Structures are given as C-alpha cells and as structure tokens.
Amino acid sequence: MSSLLGCNHLSVRFLEDREPVLQEVTLHINQGEKVLILGPSGSGKSTILSVLAGIIPEHIEAYVSGEVIRRKGTGVLFQNPDTQFCMQHVDEEIAFSLENRKVPREEMDAIIFELLEKVGLTIEPHTPIANLSGGMKQRLALACLLALEPEVLFLDEPTAQLDPAGRKEVFEVMKDTAAGAGQTMIMVEHVLDGCIEWMDRVILFNKKGQIIADGAPAMVVKQYKAEMREAGIWLPQVFPYKWEDIIQNENHSRRRELIKAYERKRTMALEIKPDPILEVNNLTAAYLKENILENIELTVNKGEWIAVIGNNGAGKSTFLKLIAHLKKSQKGDICFHGKDLKKWKDRELYQHLGFVFQNPELQFITQTVFDEISFSGIQYQWEKAAIHKRTTELLQEFGLEPYKNKHPFTLSFGQKRRLSVATMLLLDQDILLLDEPTFGQDAKSSHDLLQVLEKRKKEGTSIIMVTHDMDIVDQYADKVVVLQQKNLVFADQPYSLFSNQELCKRLAIIPPIHYQLIADLKEAEDNQKQRVLSITT
Incomplete structure (x- = not known):
C-alpha cells in the first residue's frame, strides 16, 4: 500500500496559546487503512484531523511547522453537526453534497432516500433540520458525508450524540463503508466498543500532543492499558477478548469481574426518603x-x-x-x-x-x-x-x-x-x-x-x-x-430495568455488559438443559 497522507515533525500552536497542542508529530497513513486516534481531552486529536483535512491553517488560524501530506477528495464529520449544515431542510442538505459531485437532479431523490435509510434516519426528507434532535443531526451529517463519496473519511467522535442502539447502527454503517475498496478512514472516538474491532491501527496521544503508541489495536490495548486509563480513555469492555470465550470459560478473569459487578448491583439496597x-x-x-x-x-x-x-x-x-x-x-x-x-x-x-x-x-x-x-x-x-x-x-x-x-x-x-x-x-x-x-x-x-x-x-x-x-x-x-x-x-430503579431482558429489548435499550452476561449465561444454561432433556427423552 502506498502512503496516502500524513505529516513529518508537525507542531501546531493556536494563536491564543503559549504551548503547542501538537508536538513533533510524525505519522503516515496508507490507502485503505482504518485508523483510530485516541487520547485525553485537549490532546490534539481533533487538531490532527483538521490539519490532515486541510482545515488548519487554511480556515482556522494557527502556527503550523513541519511537513503535511494531504489528499484531495476528503470528507469531514465534526463533533458538532450544526457547524456543517448550510441548508434549512434535510433533503436540501444532502442534495447540496450531491450537487458537489454533479449528480443529475432527477437521480437525487432516490439517492437521498437510500442514504437516509442507510444511516437509520427514518423521517420525511423535507423535514426542517432545526426540528431534529442532536443524534438525528449527527446521522444527517453522516449521510451528507457519504453522499460525497470521499476517498478519505475524517470522523471526529461521530457517535457522541447517539444513544447506544443508534451508536451500534452507525458503527455498522461505518464498518460497511470502510470495507469498500481503497476507502481510507481516520476516526477520533471516545467509545471504543463497536469500532476498535474492525480498525487496522490505533494511534495514542498523550496530553502534551505527542504520539506514545502506534500499532495494531490488540497490541495497543494490551500493552498500553495503563497509559490509556491514565489518559482517560474509555477502555473496551470485551476487546481484545472474544465474547464466546467469556461465556464458555468459567475461569475467565473478565467473566468473574462482570459477575461480581452484577451481584453488587443486585444486592445493593436503595433507600430514598420520600421528600x-x-x-x-x-x-x-x-x-x-x-x-x-x-x-x-x-x-x-x-x-x-x-x-x-x-x-x-x-x-x-x-x-x-x-x-x-x-x-x-x-x-x-x-x-x-x-x-x-x-x-x-x-x-x-x-x-x-x-x-x-x-x-x-x-x-x-x-x-x-x-x-x-x-x-x-x-x-x-x-x-x-x-x-x-x-x-x-x-x-x-x-x-x-x-x-x-x-x-x-x-x-x-x-x-x-x-x-x-x-x-x-x-x-x-x-x-x-x-x-x-x-x-x-x-x-x-x-x-x-x-x-x-x-x-x-x-x-x-x-x-x-x-x-x-x-x-x-x-x-x-x-x-x-x-x-x-x-x-x-x-x-x-436501574436494576429493575436492566435485569429485565424482555423489557430492554422492547424499549430498544442495551443494558450494561454485566447484565448481558447474566442473560447470555442463563440462555446457555437453558439451551444445555433442553439438549439434555431431548437426549433423555
């Protein structure tokens, strides 16, 4: 694979700051790579995206030193979707992206409908954007980005405003998009479950804006767990383990941790004095x-x-x-x-x-x-x-x-x-x-x-x-x-909700992982009893 974009000895300092937000950063991203950028709040994660995407210093002033290798045909999804909308209605916003690709007008309606369906935004296309919730706006922003069919996708915490069910759906959309031939994706994300599993590479920044780890996701999570925790990163709840192994192995350390967490909630007394x-x-x-x-x-x-x-x-x-x-x-x-x-x-x-x-x-x-x-x-x-x-x-x-x-x-x-x-x-x-x-x-x-x-x-x-x-x-x-x-x-009480799997399914709620483990263990036990019963009869 050929190097597509990157930087050599990059340092960035904003005009009002004394210290640089990025210091001597060197990285190269190959065509087709899926890269996850991690680090604590204020470590320069969004800044590196903005530099590689050409937003800094062209549109946001900053002192930039070092070499930057950029690529045309990029698309950016920001943390705050409101900053990238320029039209009043949903269909008009997506159509604006399609116009940039010179898509014929008569083909747009079908593409708009397809994109809304793809990102799980089931609304009337001519809905005013002002009427959408934060999560719905984030889905719309993603649809607009996909409409551009960019060679490189820059995603800055794309699921931060979504509920867990919505986050899972959007990660699936991104996973499918990333699977496209030659599709390069660079993503900043604070929730790793659902995306780290299909990433090729993880780059970890410290609070000084320096790279402290760069490698395969499993390697970074295993070898830099302490640094990730110190950096305030939400550690994945299962990865690099496999869920099937946790279910099947009674002595699995992660299984014991989750059962202990469940028992702690089950036995916790809750007393709120009516006042x-x-x-x-x-x-x-x-x-x-x-x-x-x-x-x-x-x-x-x-x-x-x-x-x-x-x-x-x-x-x-x-x-x-x-x-x-x-x-x-x-x-x-x-x-x-x-x-x-x-x-x-x-x-x-x-x-x-x-x-x-x-x-x-x-x-x-x-x-x-x-x-x-x-x-x-x-x-x-x-x-x-x-x-x-x-x-x-x-x-x-x-x-x-x-x-x-x-x-x-x-x-x-x-x-x-x-x-x-x-x-x-x-x-x-x-x-x-x-x-x-x-x-x-x-x-x-x-x-x-x-x-x-x-x-x-x-x-x-x-x-x-x-x-x-x-x-x-x-x-x-x-x-x-x-x-x-x-x-x-x-x-x-939360326990009454999360321990009721049928209710959670009906309400489209994904309970914390220790409740999911107990439910899956019970299901495995019931299946085993059913198999034994069928053999004996």
Whole structure:
C-alpha cells in the first residue's frame, strides 16, 4: 500500500496559546487503512484531523511547522453537526453534497432516500433540520458525508450524540463503508466498543500532543492499558477478548469481574426518603401542533438522582426544558417547592434551579472562562472576595484553571462541556438539570464530573440528567425514567430495568455488559438443559 497522507515533525500552536497542542508529530497513513486516534481531552486529536483535512491553517488560524501530506477528495464529520449544515431542510442538505459531485437532479431523490435509510434516519426528507434532535443531526451529517463519496473519511467522535442502539447502527454503517475498496478512514472516538474491532491501527496521544503508541489495536490495548486509563480513555469492555470465550470459560478473569459487578448491583439496597421537591402532573408538550410528550407524571425527591433515557427524538431535552421553564407546556403543571412553576419569577427560580444545555456554547455569554463561572455571583450581588474564592475552587475542581483567561469558544469540546457544568455549580441550587453532561468527555473527566455531582446529591441536591450512557445510569442513578413515543413508559430503579431482558429489548435499550452476561449465561444454561432433556427423552 502506498502512503496516502500524513505529516513529518508537525507542531501546531493556536494563536491564543503559549504551548503547542501538537508536538513533533510524525505519522503516515496508507490507502485503505482504518485508523483510530485516541487520547485525553485537549490532546490534539481533533487538531490532527483538521490539519490532515486541510482545515488548519487554511480556515482556522494557527502556527503550523513541519511537513503535511494531504489528499484531495476528503470528507469531514465534526463533533458538532450544526457547524456543517448550510441548508434549512434535510433533503436540501444532502442534495447540496450531491450537487458537489454533479449528480443529475432527477437521480437525487432516490439517492437521498437510500442514504437516509442507510444511516437509520427514518423521517420525511423535507423535514426542517432545526426540528431534529442532536443524534438525528449527527446521522444527517453522516449521510451528507457519504453522499460525497470521499476517498478519505475524517470522523471526529461521530457517535457522541447517539444513544447506544443508534451508536451500534452507525458503527455498522461505518464498518460497511470502510470495507469498500481503497476507502481510507481516520476516526477520533471516545467509545471504543463497536469500532476498535474492525480498525487496522490505533494511534495514542498523550496530553502534551505527542504520539506514545502506534500499532495494531490488540497490541495497543494490551500493552498500553495503563497509559490509556491514565489518559482517560474509555477502555473496551470485551476487546481484545472474544465474547464466546467469556461465556464458555468459567475461569475467565473478565467473566468473574462482570459477575461480581452484577451481584453488587443486585444486592445493593436503595433507600430514598420520600421528600418531594418537584412534581410533574399530566404534562403534555407540542411542537408545530404535534405532541412530543403526553401526560407525563413524575415526582422528584430531595437528594434523588434521576436519569432520563430514550431514543434520539424521544423528547428528553424537551422534558428538561419544560422543568427549567424554558419551554411552555400545552397541558398539565409542574410544581417546584409546592409552587406552580408559572408563578415563579425567573430571577428567583434560577437561584434554586440550574440547567446545563446539550450544546454548551448556548450558555456562554462572557469573554473569559473565569468570567463565565463568576457571572451568576455578580448577578446576585455577591461580595467580590466570595465570587473570586468560589470561582477559583470550581476552576480547580474542573481542571480549567490553566484556561481561565481564554475565551470559552476557544476551548476543546470536552473543556466547554466541563465549563458549562461548572457555571451551574456556583450557586447551591436545589435541583440541577443536565442534558448529556458527559458528552465529549474522556473517562477521567466524566468520572471526576460525576463525583462532583454525587457529592452535591449527598448534600441534598436533586439531579435530573439526560444520558445515553447505561453504565452511568446503573452506577449513579436512584431512578431511571424511560421516554418513548411521547410517553413515560418506565420509572423505577436501574436494576429493575436492566435485569429485565424482555423489557430492554422492547424499549430498544442495551443494558450494561454485566447484565448481558447474566442473560447470555442463563440462555446457555437453558439451551444445555433442553439438549439434555431431548437426549433423555
């Protein structure tokens, strides 16, 4: 195979930074290779993609030194799909990509339908893009990229906004696409299960923007597990092992670990003292005269952690916005501290309730990270010394102190997400609403953030969190709420949901792997009994 693209002794420093984000990076990618790039948040993963794709320094200014080998005919899928849309409707956006390939107009409708089906976006083609959920937008962005038929695909965390079922489907699409003759793929991803198995190569960066490992996936995972864990990378749950071996071998170390995790959840006692802080009664919400949520009932107790899950487009973000008084309901009411939400004045309400958006940039209104966190304290006329002390504590707690004088929009996506959460923790609110707070975070940052929230919960703060991560639901939530087809279809302890395989299948939920193991072991045992029974009879 011939070398297709790469770089020699590449260093990149953004104009506002003192230190380079990439240092002396040399790598070469061959035609047809599938390469997975890993590293902690802020390690330059997105930067290396942007350089190889020709975005830096052509469209994003930066000091670049070293040699860069690029290729024409590339396509890029960004972390935030909104940044690459230029049309108003789904079919128009895909048609724009097809026009760049000079596809005849009369052939476009069939191709658009085929691409939407391929990425699992089952919607009317002329749907406004503004109506799509984050996950649906990510699928659309992928469809637009595939429409270009690029020789090289650059994918920057392409499944970050998808639920587990959607992630699995999209990885299958990418796997099929990657199997094409000569198709080169370079992907940054924070979830390895489902993609590392079919990659040819893994490149591991450290936090200084240097390559510390480059080789076959199994080799990198086995030999650099400690470095990957230190870098905050979500380690694959099965790879490099085979699931069949774990099922069949009673002494397999991974099998023992998973059974222990299951038993720990099964025997865990859960005691939430009934102490309602927020009550949702018969809530119905609509968009463009069509209901998105219907007759929702939920009670939130003081110090309770509730996880809200469901497929993309199920109304999870809408549900949080209703509680935060950012969207009006068609019917029903919400009582907060025994008072109808409609009777709260915004200034008073947001002293007691914090909301973290799915897109962190929607929250930012100041020029520096420090000012962004301290803003609420200024608005509520805190003493300057108290504001400075609490802001500094949060900067340290979220690993943002080195960036305190930077503009929020210049941060990496993971850093923006941490900042968006930190801004909501300056005030000691009674309830925190978080829309995908771990999205875009590496494992260490996610763990640290969740520990901060767990501490707040133990101090009496109630948490309602939308997430696609079932392991987080299993580990942290007291209650899990499932939204599906406009309705609240489940509200109980996570164990009650995940241990019920039939219910999970019906709701299209992929439970944490230890629950899957127990289900597969039971199925294997039942099959063995059936075979024995058939022999004896």
